[in-house]
Amino acid sequence: MSIAGLVRANLTRNKKRTFLTVASVIVAFFLFGLLRSVITTLDAAAEVGSEARLVTLNASGLTFPMPEAHANRLAGFDGVRSVTWSNWFGGYYQDPQDYFAQFAIKADTWLPMYSEVRIVAGDADAFLRERTAALVGVGLLEKYGWEVGQTVTLQGTFFAGDWDFNIRAAYVPEDPSFGDENMYFHYEYLYERNPNVVTPGWFILQLDQPERAAEIAAAIDDLFRNSSAPTETQTERAFQAGFVTMWGNIGFLVTVLGTAVFFAILFVAANTMMMAVRERIGEIAVLKTLGFTDGKLAGMVIAESVAITLVGGALGLLLARGALSGGNPLQSFFPGLAVTGGTFLLGLTLALALGLITGAIPAWQSARLSVAGALRRIG
Amino acid sequence: MSSPASEAASAERGASPRPALVQISGLSKSYRRGSETIHVFDDVDLEMHDGEFLALMGPSGSGKSTLLNIIAGLDTPDKGSVVVGGEDVTRMKARRLAAWRATHIGFVFQFYNLLPVLTAAQNVELPLLLTRLSKADRRRHVMTALEVVGLTDRAEHFPKQLSGGQQQRVGIARAIVSDPTIILADEPTGDLDASSGDEILTLLERLNAEFSKTILIVTHDAHAAERAQATMHLDKGELVR
Structure with a gap:
């Protein structure tokens, strides 16, 4: 002892x-x-967003539409390398209480911009080629037992009806906070079924020089101040932090x-x-x-x-x-x-x-x- | 006062008296109970020599246990000194006193006071945890002590699996395992039947006779006191032969 x-x-x-x-x-x-x-x-x-990307949304709020025409004017800004956009979908799979995030994205410009999204199964090209294709986080695959190649049907809420998606690729985020239970699909698919309703939800701008973010954001908002859709532009990180403060x-x-x-x-x-x-x-x-x-x-x-x-x-x-x-x-x-x-x-x-x-x-x-x-x- | 046994031993040798192992001088102790001061004993002197076996008797409340506690450094006197083996116990600081007690005092309690969560061997080993002995050496010392008290076959039993007499023998093994200078026993047979009590007294006698252990027991029992070489009485605050 x-x-x-x-x-x-x-x-x-x-x-x-x-x-x-x-x-x-x-x-x-x-x-x-x-x-x-x-x-x-x-x-x-709050830290997940990039300081090298700007988010431009309607100054009245996230739920107010943005004219697609803004995209070309934003792309022409000095210091903006590329522009893409995204929409909130808000559907569910089988159980309305079982929530996960879905986004309609301008895939051909969104995917190259988000290098932190790593495709680990399926094929990025297959996702880009097919209008009804979906890119799904591996967490979501595990959660529902889905597989790449499978067709899944979501029920829309804002955009009513059944929505079929062909899972063509699965991703793992480089940063866990990005989330691996998100689903991305083509904006065009959303638009073709609701042409009179759907417009971009928010624009995302890749900058050449992140240190000019404040200057460019101010210039963008100045440009659209008197337009039909005045804008509010901030860094993606600030945009994410804003979501967090909603809690x-x-x-x-x-x-x-x-x-x-x-x-x-x-x-x-x-x-x-x-x-x-x-x-x-x-x-x-x-x-x-x-x-x-x-x-x-x-x-x-x-x-x-x-x-x-x-x-x-x-x-x-x-x-x-x-x-x-x-x-x-x-x-x-x-x-x-x-x-x-x-x-x-x-x-x-x-x-x-x-x-x-x-x-x-x-x-x-x-x-x-x-x-x-x-x-x-x-x- | 010097005990009769030590005086006789000195007389037989015809030499100058040996220095006392325990030298108590002018010891007084009182308690405060509210506004009242209760004098337990006053100006007590006692000498005890190496190898003696003394009994201390007295009525309840006479201060026998208090005197024993003061000798063991567990209580402090109002005045006087207690010198054991040349060291004044009453002047030691708490930390030094604890180390001194671990080396010099073996204490036997009336109600055995074994730790119920430990086996007999582990209870006996407790004082050795304060030494630098290796585990193997500690085990060897423990088994030797248990052998002296005749309980090697009960080494791995827990206290509740032992009779009162066996528990007290474990208590004695614990008291002797570190080979202390003096064994102090407070009513060691007080909780035992006559037969078990007799066994304990025989064991104490043997420790004194065979191993030359110096023993001071406090007892109510005149028969128990008779087994010692000399008996002293503490009554009305005075220690008398």
């Missing part, structure tokens, strides 16, 4: 209580892992919830540790009689506490990682949602801090214990 063995023996003294304490810590850190991952994913999503101050809310959970568990764990020490007063007195120093006994109590919180913390974080790894419904809302290494490290640091804090009071109690008084009590 060793001092560590003695700590281990004390942890197994009341297995039910130790299990319940560890379980409460697991729940706390499971929640921490989930909530923290939402924050890190939102932060990453409101979710980061603050998550932080408040996480802090509340942390302190609730802190009190539970501290109370348990104090209870564990209180019922071992006699044994602590005996150990002191045998020559164990106050410091050694305090260290043993803290080691017990830290063992509980670290084991519980690690298990909770692993559970959160498991829960967020692939196939979870939140992936559609938060592409790339996962427990990052940073979250894991922060969680373990918090677990260590929790152990030290909850162990501190009982450790101090055990160190301060009067042996003679305790021995008188136990006989």
